[in-house]
Amino acid sequence: MKIIFSCRASLTTLGVAALLSACGAGSNSYPSSEDVKAWHTKTASNSYFKLRTVEITDLDCTTPSRREMEQLTRAAAFMGTKAEEAIKGAVKCSYTVNASFSGVDTPFLKTNGYEVNSLKLKNQGFMRVPNGDGFEWQGSTRRLPKSAG
Numbered sequence: 001m002k003i004i005f006s007c008r009a010s011l012t013t014l015g016v017a018a019l020l021s022a023c024g025a026g027s028n029s030y031p032s033s034e035d036v037k038a039w040h041t042k043t044a045s046n047s048y049f050k051l052r053t054v055e056i057t058d059l060d061c062t063t064p065s066r067r068e069m070e071q072l073t074r075a076a077a078f079m080g081t082k083a084e085e086a087i088k089g090a091v092k093c094s095y096t097v098n099a100s101f102s103g104v105d106t107p108f109l110k111t112n113g114y115e116v117n118s119l120k121l122k123n124q125g126f127m128r129v130p131n132g133d134g135f136e137w138q139g140s141t142r143r144l145p146k147s148a149g
Contacts, residue, residue: 030061030091031126031137039126040099043142048111049101054144061093061126068092089128089135096120099144116144 031039033056044051064072072090097119103111125140 029089029128031059031093033057033059033095035137036093036095036126036139039137039139040097040144043139044099044101044144046143048104048109049113050104051144052100052102052113053098055098057096057098058120059093059095061091064090064092064125089126089137091126092123093126093139094120094122094124097144119144 036056036059037054040054040056041051044054069090097116099116099119100113101115102113105111121141126137128135129138
């Protein structure tokens with residue numbers, strides 16, 4: 001019985017590896033600085049602070065490791081998404097952010113603006129997702145923290 005289970009596990013591992021290589025793992029395109037900037041411009045503002053400017057520098061992206069891709073595949077299956085769609089364009093990026101935020105001034109809430117200078121973000125996940133007839137890059141970090149801590 002253990003031998004059958006071991007063979008099934010081995011076949012599953014080989015199947016995932018074949019799927020990852022067939023889907024282009026290791027040969028993904030990477031987001032540009034403009035793609036990362038567009039993601040933060042779209043998502044960084046909230047009800048307390050509004051993004052004024054954002055600058056992305058030192059962008060360095062890599063394809064996730066085989067282990068990370070297997071985790072992504074399992075997560076996609078758990079969420080009901082096809083693995084091929086989930087891992088298409090999955091990358092990890094590190095970059096430096098400079099941004100400025102303005103505060104809000106309402107009768108019930110007043111916040112002061114702030115700036116983020118030379119904030120280094122590491123291993124940020126990005127994924128290409130369908131958007132109309134094309135694709136767009138979406139990241140895993142929606143908010144830009146005030147500091148690295």
